[in-house]
Amino acid sequence: MSNENSTLHSVVRTRFAPSPTGFMHVGNLRTALYEYLIAKSAGGTFVLRIEDTDQERLVDGATDIIYNTLNKAGLKHDEGPDIGGPYGPYVQSERMQLYKPYAEQLVSEGKAYYCFCTKDRLDSLRAQASGPDIAGYDRHCRDLPAAEIQEKLSEGVPYVIRQRMPLTGTTTFCDCVYGDITVPNKELEDQVLIKTDGFPTYNFANIIDDHLMNITHVVRGSEYLSSAPKYNLLYDAFGWEIPVYVHLPLIQGKGADGTVSKLSKRHGATGFEDLLKDGYLTEAIINYIALLGWCPKDTREIFSLDELVNTFSIDGISKSPAIFDYDKLEWFNGEYIRAMSPEEFLSHALPVYEDLLPGRAEVYPLMTQILQPRITRFSQIEEKLSFLKALPDYDPEIYVHKKSKTTLENSLEMLGICEGELSSLPSWDHESVSLCLTSLAERLAVKNALVMWPVRIAVSGTLVTPGGAVEILLLLGKDESLRRISLGRQRLTQ
């Protein structure tokens, strides 16, 4: 990768620049993922930068959530606040003194100006613009006489610095996925660069930092598409090279009322942490969201993070928004669970096993065997095997099964026979139990179903069980099994 001739600029550098809001939803995660993939698939560098220019919205511990999420997701950054790097500091609040001189440079060049309008004035401006028209800033201070500006500055009147936007013409910017986008300049407001408190606005800090940190690919959600021309104008004002823009299609959620909108908390558990808590595996989440808005060249769907790095390319990113589909996520999760080794599976399931069948470690492998193809989340185990803890109260009607020709009468009879056969079994392993019941069916000249069905019902008290009669007998052990069969007979004689 280290080519002597390659300049620093030829190395792809992307950045994930979250605000520490204390919440990381899958949209943000996917942006981070794509930024990581774009960098890594090109052998480039993935940078983490914390954008905390809004001191009013600072949340305690919010940056830790960002670190944890990135860490759990396996998106390791090469530079960032916690590990440093050649372009630090990587927290905007630590770079505060850096931004204002750039803004003042633009002022001195006539590309920006001081604005002394109060917040009240701006508010009333907006309030006056009732009805359909939404008025922006009226550029009141754009052409203040130099003397007046000096006077106000020396009086210490609070001010912001705004960019002087062109009033006519159009601005075109190029996006990697959306192509050329042109907007009329009159739509662009004289945006604030430096706030009254001296802090830069998000847009301004973003551009300065991206430039200073040598970011080559700016990857972000398409909600920023409409502010992209402003960015271009700013790069132009400084005479800086414009980075490659990669805008990502939005991830949307479906509300309870069926309406679709940008994914947010109102769509339920859309935070990465929420999904983990709900039992979704990190690998499944990453795999799924990678495919939300990106498509490989072939029809493959299962990808590890490393495989994504090797396969990802920008031209596979789609333009249209995608709705987050829990069903598909569920399927991915099931796929990942089924692909686990028994040991891996056990490490997730052990606490539930111990709760369900304490001290019965010898049957845990069997539990795994039964469960692995049947669950899509580990949280489902308890419910699926709840009958192991206690025989549920059940309606005897569930013994009746047309297909296996099971009736209340022959069930009762069969349970009686089975109780005898099973109780005389010398050992309680899969082979003996299975053979016992199948040979019984053979001797009676009936289908296996006719003996298996009533036994399974009696022993589980449930119509639907994971696994068959033999497996459940083994899980319960001989004593408990016989006890339940006997209870089943009582139940049928009532």
Added chain:
RNA sequence: GGCCCUAUGGUCAAGCGGUUAAGACGCUGCCCUCUCAAGGCGGAAUCAGGAGUUCAAUUCUCCUUAGGGUCACCA
């Protein structure tokens, strides 16, 4: 409302002028089967509408419609 973006089945989507319009989830039928899964084999379901361009439009252009985004001293 202005501006911007998007438009292939319920969902994710391939397609990039000529195809029987892939594949996956979900739904569904059958097989397997003591139930439920898993697995195997099938099925239903898509080019929003209208004008052009072209020998030929899902594909290119325009309009309409629909959805979304954005219009802060938030990010």
